[in-house]
Amino acid sequence: MKVAAVARLAATEALRSRLVPVVALTIAVALGGLAWASVGDGTYPGRVRAFLSWGTGWLELVLSLTAVFLSTTLAQALREGRLVLLAVGPLPRGLLPLGWWLGTGLALALLVAAAHGLLWGLARVMVRATPAAARAPTERVLSSRGVARPPRPDATPALAAAARQAQAMEAAGELADLTDDQREQVFEWLERAARERTRAVARGRAMAWTLDGIDPDPAATAVWLRFRYSVRDAAGQRATGPPRGRFSVVPEGGGGVQLEGRWASGVVHEVAAPAWALEGRSRVRVVYENRGEEPAVVVFSEAGVELLYPAGTFGGNVARAGLVLLGRLLILAAIGVAAASLIDGKLAALVVLFVLAVGAGREFLLESLEAFTGFGAATPALTALLRLLILLLPDLASCDVAALLSAGQRIETPDVLRAVGLDGTLRALGVLALAAVPFARRELGAIR
Numbered sequence: 001m002k003v004a005a006v007a008r009l010a011a012t013e014a015l016r017s018r019l020v021p022v023v024a025l026t027i028a029v030a031l032g033g034l035a036w037a038s039v040g041d042g043t044y045p046g047r048v049r050a051f052l053s054w055g056t057g058w059l060e061l062v063l064s065l066t067a068v069f070l071s072t073t074l075a076q077a078l079r080e081g082r083l084v085l086l087a088v089g090p091l092p093r094g095l096l097p098l099g100w101w102l103g104t105g106l107a108l109a110l111l112v113a114a115a116h117g118l119l120w121g122l123a124r125v126m127v128r129a130t131p132a133a134a135r136a137p138t139e140r141v142l143s144s145r146g147v148a149r150p151p152r153p154d155a156t157p158a159l160a161a162a163a164r165q166a167q168a169m170e171a172a173g174e175l176a177d178l179t180d181d182q183r184e185q186v187f188e189w190l191e192r193a194a195r196e197r198t199r200a201v202a203r204g205r206a207m208a209w210t211l212d213g214i215d216p217d218p219a220a221t222a223v224w225l226r227f228r229y230s231v232r233d234a235a236g237q238r239a240t241g242p243p244r245g246r247f248s249v250v251p252e253g254g255g256g257v258q259l260e261g262r263w264a265s266g267v268v269h270e271v272a273a274p275a276w277a278l279e280g281r282s283r284v285r286v287v288y289e290n291r292g293e294e295p296a297v298v299v300f301s302e303a304g305v306e307l308l309y310p311a312g313t314f315g316g317n318v319a320r321a322g323l324v325l326l327g328r329l330l331i332l333a334a335i336g337v338a339a340a341s342l343i344d345g346k347l348a349a350l351v352v353l354f355v356l357a358v359g360a361g362r363e364f365l366l367e368s369l370e371a372f373t374g375f376g377a378a379t380p381a382l383t384a385l386l387r388l389l390i391l392l393l394p395d396l397a398s399c400d401v402a403a404l405l406s407a408g409q410r411i412e413t414p415d416v417l418r419a420v421g422l423d424g425t426l427r428a429l430g431v432l433a434l435a436a437v438p439f440a441r442r443e444l445g446a447i448r
Contacts, residue, residue: 003099010103014070014172020107025064027115030062031055035122044134048126048141052119053406060325060401061114067108067329068352071336074100075345094436101330101337101432108329116322120315127166129176143408145224146216146311148284149305150209158194165190179259200232203243206289209304214282216275218307223278224270224308225249225286231265232297243292249273251281260291270308278309311410320411327419331394332356334428338435359396366390394423 014020034055040046074097123142130138130199166187169175175183201207216223231242250256257277263269276282286305290298333353341349358365369383369390399415 003095003102006096006099007102007106010074010100011106013073014104014107015110017070017073019069020111023062023111024114027059027062027111027168028118030058031115031118031122031399034058035126044130044138045141048123048138049406050124050202052123052141055119055122056321056402056405059112059119059254060328063108063111063115063325063329064332064356064396066111067104067332068336068349068356070107071101071104071333072091072340072345072348072352074093074337075340075343075348079345080343081098092101094440097337097435097439098429098432100341101334101428104333104337105330108333109326112322112326112329116318116325120318123314141406141408142314143310144312144314144317144410145408146410146412147226147307148167148211148214148291148307150211150306153198153302155195158191158198161194161197162190165194185269195302196299199300199302201288201290201300203290203292203295203297206287207300208287210283210285211305211307212283214278214284214307214309215311216278217311220275220310222272223275223311224272225259226268226270226306226308227300227304228265228268229263229265229298229300232299233295243290243294243296243298245298246289246291248278248285248287248289249307250285250287251277251279253279253281254269256284275309290431291324317405320413320416321405323416324399324401324411324419327416327421327424328359328394328396330420330424331428331431334431338431341419341435341439355393356396358390359394362390362393362395362397372397394427 016078034051038047038051038054040048040050043289043333077100127135127138127142166175169186175186178186209263225247242265244262247259248256248307249259255277256279259273261271263271284307286307288300288305290296312343332352332355336348336352339351342348343351366387369387399419401411403409404411
């Protein structure tokens with residue numbers, strides 16, 4: 001109960017502070033402005049997609065900064081002596097940061113719920129304000145669709161083919177005058193070309209993908225094939241027009257449906273098919289046939305062909321987006337509370353801002369370390385240490401919520417569990433436990 005008292009105190013101080021009302025007003029004004037001014041690609045569905053993308057990104061930024069400054073108010077409360085009675089009372093002093101984190105988390109949860117409720121409501125208003133002729137495609141933006149993807153292709157054959165071609169060029173003396181860096185560039189080009197050949201469909205040929213894990217809503221009436229390809233002519237140059245093609249969606253046991261048409265090059269397409277074509281199966285085989293009259297080659301993107309199917313509601317997807325964000329805010333708040341219990345509030349805020357920056361750019365930083373050589377002979381050891389530090393910090397960009405919401409794609413349960421369960425709970429409690437021991441040993445004079 002003493003932990004609950006600290007949590008109640010922290011939540012009350014947060015909600016009564018100037019920060020929370022200012023943040024709430026800022027979010028409301030910004031989302032309203034985005035809903036009114038969003039343009040996107042100029043279409044009505046594009047406007048809604050742009051609003052969802054920019055609005056979700058804005059919420060992540062503002063609420064992440066809010067978590068930084070709300071959590072570090074613990075340092076000010078300790079410095080002003082407002083928590084002295086709690087620190088010397090029956091509550092074990094090491095549990096005081098836990099209570100403060102719980103109260104801060106409650107205030108953040110209220111902000112997340114209100115912000116995402118407003119995001120959902122404004123998106124609905126935008127759809128209702130759409131002219132009747134464009135309402136159906138705009139309404140489809142506010143959806144929650146699962147995605148079945150083909151397995152990633154094995155890169156070994158492409159690498160072997162590139163190596164054989166490089167050896168042949170070496171034997172013919174074509175690489176004799178090249179530097180090591182140029183040889184590496186040639187091999188990378190050969191590898192890309194070999195990978196591309198595995199995704200190419202010449203005239204009169206076909207390519208197939210197996211998609212598994214399909215679980216549409218029982219009331220679903222349509223599913224969609226999503227793909228993108230480029231078209232090359234016989235000389236390997238970009239062709240002007242797409243060839244006629246045919247997709248076959250074949251569930252286990254046979255049956256299915258065929259879809260014919262010409263689809264433009266370099267554009268992401270979503271081709272609708274009746275849901276009954278799946279025949280209730282969770283695995284299907286999708287076959288593409290190049291039926292063009294000219295000798296054009298179709299080269300699919302590395303993602304291949306994906307199958308999208310209705311899975312849940314837009315409101316549920318917005319709620320999952322809110323949970324993912326809340327999990328990230330909770331780990332940031334835990335780091336802020338832990339740091340504020342040991343050091344000055346401003347330094348604690350800098351620590352959390354550092355974690356926020358590294359966590360948001362984790363993949364970029366890891367890729368940069370692979371090519372970094374600035375420390376000379378000490379580079380391997382130092383980059384290994386930096387890589388370990390980055391991996392220990394939470395990954396705050398593993399699930400691109402803004403992109404998923406704007407694409408009408410379902411935010412998967414594992415992403416929610418990872419954000420709330422792993423980062424927002426287990427990691428957060430671990431950070432607070434590490435801070436509890438030195439905080440319990442601090443003297444009140446030092447805290448004040």
